[in-house]
Amino acid sequence: MKLFTPNTDFYDNIYDKGKYLLAWRLSISFVIFSIFLFSLSIIKYSVIDIPWPIYLTLFLSTALLVILKKQKKYKIAFWTYITVITALVHISLNVFVTTTHYVDFVWMISSILLGFIGINKKTGIVLTIINVFGLAYFYLYSIETTITVLAEMSLFSKVAEFSEMVFSLFVVSYLMHLFVKFNTVTKTENRTTNIENSILVKEIHHRVKNNLQIVISLLRLQQNELKSDEAKQQFSEAINRIMVMSLIHQKLYQDKSLAEIKIKDYLHDLSSDISSLSTLTIPIRINVESQLEKVGLKTIVPLGLIINELLSNSLKHAFKGKSDAEISISLKTLANDKFKLVYIDNGLWDKHTEEYSSFGLELIDILTSQLDGTFKRNISANGTSYEFVLNNVDLESN
Numbered sequence: 001m002k003l004f005t006p007n008t009d010f011y012d013n014i015y016d017k018g019k020y021l022l023a024w025r026l027s028i029s030f031v032i033f034s035i036f037l038f039s040l041s042i043i044k045y046s047v048i049d050i051p052w053p054i055y056l057t058l059f060l061s062t063a064l065l066v067i068l069k070k071q072k073k074y075k076i077a078f079w080t081y082i083t084v085i086t087a088l089v090h091i092s093l094n095v096f097v098t099t100t101h102y103v104d105f106v107w108m109i110s111s112i113l114l115g116f117i118g119i120n121k122k123t124g125i126v127l128t129i130i131n132v133f134g135l136a137y138f139y140l141y142s143i144e145t146t147i148t149v150l151a152e153m154s155l156f157s158k159v160a161e162f163s164e165m166v167f168s169l170f171v172v173s174y175l176m177h178l179f180v181k182f183n184t185v186t187k188t189e190n191r192t193t194n195i196e197n198s199i200l201v202k203e204i205h206h207r208v209k210n211n212l213q214i215v216i217s218l219l220r221l222q223q224n225e226l227k228s229d230e231a232k233q234q235f236s237e238a239i240n241r242i243m244v245m246s247l248i249h250q251k252l253y254q255d256k257s258l259a260e261i262k263i264k265d266y267l268h269d270l271s272s273d274i275s276s277l278s279t280l281t282i283p284i285r286i287n288v289e290s291q292l293e294k295v296g297l298k299t300i301v302p303l304g305l306i307i308n309e310l311l312s313n314s315l316k317h318a319f320k321g322k323s324d325a326e327i328s329i330s331l332k333t334l335a336n337d338k339f340k341l342v343y344i345d346n347g348l349w350d351k352h353t354e355e356y357s358s359f360g361l362e363l364i365d366i367l368t369s370q371l372d373g374t375f376k377r378n379i380s381a382n383g384t385s386y387e388f389v390l391n392n393v394d395l396e397s398n
Helices: 014-041 052-071 074-094 102-119 121-149 155-224 229-254 263-276 297-317 351-356 358-370 393-397
Strands: 260-262 284-290 294-296 325-333 338-345 374-380 383-391
Touching: 014 052, 014 074, 014 102, 014 155, 052 074, 074 102, 074 121, 102 121, 102 155, 155 229, 229 260, 229 263, 229 297, 260 263, 260 297, 263 284, 263 297, 263 325, 294 297, 294 393, 297 325, 297 338, 297 358, 297 383, 297 393, 358 374
Parallel strands: 284 325
Antiparallel strands: 260 294, 325 338, 338 383, 374 383
16 A cells, blocks of 8 residues: 555445545645644744644544544544634634734635535535634634734744645645546546436337337237238237337437437328328328427327327228328427327218227327317318317426
8 A cells, every 4th residue: 555545445436435535645644744844843942832733733643544544434534624624723813813824714715625525515515604703703803913913924934834835725726636536527427327328228219119019010910810801900000009109219219319209200200101001002192290399208109199090090091082192290389388280181081981980089089188188170071180289298297
């Protein structure tokens, strides 16, 4: 073990390692500095007359080195330094009136920084308040005496005070260095954690999408075994609904954002997939317009299922006898986190097909309720239109 770089393997956390190292190096520095001041003082004073703060500093810093070595508890060292430095500073301000006290203000800053870095934010704030009250007392009751009594300083006093000032500035500089270092480490760790979490979430979305694709494949295999056209139709509808959710997870792991989906791209892909499964032999044109750029997960699932039901019903039941199929999907932003979905097709719906698609309409009603919305349907000779007013529930949550 080197003198200024002790072994810190007994701590797992980099912050605990750094704080232990700080406490150890401060103790070593205080021992060295107190020995220096003792050596300097012995030139002028006898051993008995050497100022007591030097003995106190030497004794405490040595004792704390032993405690750090044996018990590995750095908080004991920080609490001791904070308490002693704060007490000595205010004793010096109000008792030792023959000094300039410049160094006392630097030590005051040191004790506050030790509180913030070595213990916690609450301790630093409490120390700040204590020192503010101590300064108030000094300016109210002691500063006039200090100014009156302060005499010309001897060379010895200048050297001693200069040495203490340099040492206290060194302590403050080292504390600030550690603060910057901890801050840099925190940012690096957060960046690394965010990257790891992003990769993990993308992997989860990728696996969910693959699992849903397996479910779709199994349903299609089972569908091929069915004899009833109605059962096959129901399987197709179930497959489409699963495909809606599979496409959501696909978009999430392909995009940089893990919580939002580019809605226009999603609707283009969804409508393309659904129309590719249609048995219609006429041209199909689907136009998508959106004022919404991205939609969160709580909104996109019911919204995607609603559009799936509308597209599926239109492609199955609305274009019999038509020479072409035209579908328009538009999303418009409204006030208060609401948006409007307008769906229009140029198909013809008769009574039979309305009854046949009753489950789809019931599902649309349920999904609309999930988005705290309302909708109305209009069937005319020119086609069918749906107009929804829906809440962007992700924005409401935020």
